[in-house]
Amino acid sequence: MGRWWAVIVALVGAVLLAVIATTPPAPRPANAPLDQFAAGRAMADIRGIARAPHPTGSAENARVRAYLMRRLAGMVLAVRTSSTPVTPAAAERIAAWRGTAGTAPAAVNIVATLAGRDPTLPAVLLMAHYDSVGGSPGAADDGAGVATALETVRALLVAGRPARDIIVLLTDGEEVGLEGATAFFARDPLARRVGVVVNMEARGGGGRASMFETGSDNGAMMRLFQRAVSRPVGTSLSVFIYQHLPNSTDFTPAKQAGLPGFNFAFIGRPGLYHSPLATPDALDQGSVQDMGGQVLDLTRALLAAPVLPGKAADLTFFDAFGLVLLAYPAPLGWALFAGAALLFALAGWRQQGGRDILRGAAATAVLVVLAGVLLYLVNLVSGADGPVNYYDRLAAIPRLQVQAALLCAAAVLTVWTMVGAGRRSATAFSIGAALPLLLLGGAAQWAAPTVSGVLLCPLLLVAAATAAGAFGGVRIGTAAGILAGAIGIGFLLALGFFLLQAVGPDTPFVAALPLALAALFLWPLLPPVARQRGMVTAGALVLLALAIALWVRLDPIAASVPQPAAQAHA
Structure with a gap:
């Protein structure tokens, strides 16, 4: 008995x-080794981004854009912008935030490129959106994603120029209907150079960062993820569930264009989603470290791959307590x-x-x-x-x-x-x-x-x-x-x-x-x-x-x- x-x-x-499975790692300080991702360094960018609400078309959105362009140019990336008029539905949301109709703004993407040693190789694209909803400073959604992209590129540059191009796409208009991402993957000539996408999002202000969505036929990509990421979080169950939900992120138009990729997000401290309290001080720095550590490990492996993994049958996979990824043919x-x-x-x-x-x-x-x-x-x-x-x-x-x-x-x-x-x-x-x-x-x-x-x-x-x-x-x-x-x-x-x-x-x-x-x-x-x-x-x-x-x-x-x-x- x-x-x-x-x-x-x-x-x-x-x-x-x-x-252990649900607790983010401790954030690394700003003086951590330069080849590592450090949330302490990323927080400086989050504070620069999430000073105030910065929805598409606002003066604060323009300030954030100028700040990010300076940061990217300072890392010797070629930086440009790309504008697209927002749709009427997006304009209506923006008008609701403004409290007045006004002129419909454009969504302005920031596109930065670091040329690799071999321009014939498909590029790795790091993506996050820099606009916020009206009324929220957006420290997590998506200041954390943008700062993760910046800190990842900085850490990669310690080893010198990679073999393949790195493209950093910081989209605008995500919060009003994926306006910037849709325009990039539909019309920007650089989209044809992309071999794989790594997107970063948040719904909340803390918790473990999970790789919750991939492209179709993900077997080879997931094998690379399994080998590369030291503290992985992800499960094919979440991929399946997300496919059947009405939700979308900037990865959606990339996936619809047939591009393989990885979508990361954390959803802890859920009350901070789109909240006026979503400030840098309220953000869990361990979550930033968690997402950044996984993204850096993965991006390094993608850049180092002589050939990016092609399409292969989907794997069944899940992490064991956020320590190791178990994966096997379905x-x-x-x-x-x-x-x-x-x-x-x-x-x-x-x-x-x-x-x-x-x-x-x-x-x-x-x-x-x-x-x-x-x-x-x-x-x-x-x-x-x-x-x-x-x-x-x-x-x-x-x-x-x-x-x-x-x-x-x-x-x-x-x-x-x-x-x-x-x-x-x-x-x-x-x-x-x-x-x-x-x-x-x-x-x-x-x-x-x-x-x-x-x-x-x-x-x-x-x-x-x-x-x-x-x-x-x-x-x-x-x-x-x-x-x-x-x-x-x-x-x-x-x-x-x-x-x-x-x-x-x-x-x-x-x-x-x-x-x-x-x-x-x-x-x-x-x-x-x-x-x-x-x-x-x-x-x-x-x-x-x-x-x-x-x-x-x-x-x-x-x-x-x-x-x-x-x-x-x-």
């Missing part, structure tokens, strides 16, 4: 790993599926636990439904039952994450108390609990193989721990369960954290699937719980979650929320 000490050890290990997922199924079959060999297999399968089904319903209904209580202020909901995400964690814990405790505690065979129960998720993993492998890794890899780990317990006895099984639980639950905690940051205010029930996977690691470790005590504790957790929901609902609009005119771009 399970022991509480084993549960506690596994959960402590999981939390530590999840903290068809290999069938081997993971078969391996997990075989280990479960071996663990269940000679088990006389048919009833417990059914009990385990029921536990997973009930847990997913119960958690999904709780997450959905309590989210309605928090204010999602009617019109919401998008930016106020973003500001509430940290509380909504705590709310979701309490509800997930309540669901696990309820299911264990009502369904799991009466099991006779821990092995049979674990196999039954895994079976619906294994079938789901097989369906994902068939329909969307680049997504299946987040299901099949935890399932393979659970299967290995289950088999170890079945063949090695209680001590080996407990040790294997603790180790597997720390790794698996830690990975799923980090995944759930990022999912709730990304889509939690609208669809918190997405946490139900990572929860069901995490529960597979808990079931073998949990001891029996008296029904009354378990249900009372679960009820208390739900009441705490409801209290947080009412706090979010009744709380005044957050101070970070943009003024009404600035919300036109939401």
